[in-house]
Amino acid sequence: MTTWLIVADDAKVSGLLDLARALPSPLAAVVAGTRELADQVAGWVPAVTWFDTSAVPASGIASAVAGVVAADPGTVVAGMGVDSRLLAGAVAAATGAEVLADVIAAIPSGDGLRVTHLLLGGLATEEVGVIGPVVLVADGRTVPEPGSAAGTVTPAAADASVARVSTEPPAAAGGDLASAARVVGVGRGLKDAGDLSLVQELAAALGAELACSRPIAEGMGWLPTSSYLGISGQRIAPSLYLAVGISGQGQHMIGVRDARTIVAVNSDATAPIVAQADWTIVGDLYQVVPELTRALLVRS
Numbered sequence: 001m002t003t004w005l006i007v008a009d010d011a012k013v014s015g016l017l018d019l020a021r022a023l024p025s026p027l028a029a030v031v032a033g034t035r036e037l038a039d040q041v042a043g044w045v046p047a048v049t050w051f052d053t054s055a056v057p058a059s060g061i062a063s064a065v066a067g068v069v070a071a072d073p074g075t076v077v078a079g080m081g082v083d084s085r086l087l088a089g090a091v092a093a094a095t096g097a098e099v100l101a102d103v104i105a106a107i108p109s110g111d112g113l114r115v116t117h118l119l120l121g122g123l124a125t126e127e128v129g130v131i132g133p134v135v136l137v138a139d140g141r142t143v144p145e146p147g148s149a150a151g152t153v154t155p156a157a158a159d160a161s162v163a164r165v166s167t168e169p170p171a172a173a174g175g176d177l178a179s180a181a182r183v184v185g186v187g188r189g190l191k192d193a194g195d196l197s198l199v200q201e202l203a204a205a206l207g208a209e210l211a212c213s214r215p216i217a218e219g220m221g222w223l224p225t226s227s228y229l230g231i232s233g234q235r236i237a238p239s240l241y242l243a244v245g246i247s248g249q250g251q252h253m254i255g256v257r258d259a260r261t262i263v264a265v266n267s268d269a270t271a272p273i274v275a276q277a278d279w280t281i282v283g284d285l286y287q288v289v290p291e292l293t294r295a296l297l298v299r300s
């Protein structure tokens, strides 16, 4: 039996390693990506099977990855990125494994595992007992410090029926939210896509990156999906998070809870964000935001 790590999207695997190392079976990894990523993972895991995805997308190697795991089945730990979930699904289908999402802990218990995972987008947790093969999908969180496992990297090839023809780089999604010192987030308090310029001007005056709540990106499509913050979006840790017209639901606040200072602009003094913010300006964003921008520009 092997505990398998599936690494496909990036090297943010510290959360996956924490889960996998709590299990008794020896650890091995399947990496779908660059040789550089495979070498990085070999610093943490003693045996790495590497699929090069430079010419073949993850969907083209899914059954081959599943075959590697099925040859020596065991608990599988995978990240929440698109390719990781795709490969995790293929492995589960090939091995008849159960799939548990949003896993935060797993410990051996009797003949199986006791697994804790998030419910309701992180508002609640549930503990379940699992016997038999299982795929645990979890937040990889951060890139671990370089490891010293000096693992072997074994290249593997897939008889792929899918090949990459061309790739369009993503539309510019602004700067790097993860490392931004200041972030302005906008929510459904904004009434029209045309009004985005109001918060864009505020962000520019503040030297901040622009982000949003999920409905603004996924429902309205006013900003790229890479811009939304929360349990299923980006998590940030700026010194200042200025939330404009955002109610402060738990799923959003999980993404901003590491901000040093949270300031809210909201017309409703009873909105949940008021209790979670360090400061709140209770007022109509259509009045408050232009005034803030003007004040910042005058000051500079």
Ligand SMILES: Cc1cc2nc3c(=O)[nH]c(=O)nc-3n(C[C@H](O)[C@H](O)[C@H](O)COP(=O)(O)OP(=O)(O)OC[C@H]3O[C@@H](n4cnc5c(N)ncnc54)[C@H](O)[C@@H]3O)c2cc1C
Residues within 6 Å of the ligand: 120, 121, 186, 187, 188, 189, 190, 212, 213, 214, 215, 216, 228, 229, 230, 231, 232, 233, 244, 245, 246, 247, 248, 249, 250, 251, 252, 255, 265, 266, 267, 268, 271, 283, 284, 285, 286
């Ligand atoms: C499984 C799951 C995962 C989810 N993941 C995420 C996630 O990762 N990120 C995320 O953001 N959401 C997520 N959600 C959605 C989340 O539950 C909320 O629905 C969402 O965050 C609400 O977005 P909002 O605050 O922009 O909108 P609303 O909740 O509609 O809030 C709008 C706010 O604007 C205020 N407002 C209105 N007009 C004005 C005005 N003129 N001036 C000032 N204020 C005004 C209102 O008082 C209100 O507080 C998830 C939900 C589920 C079920």
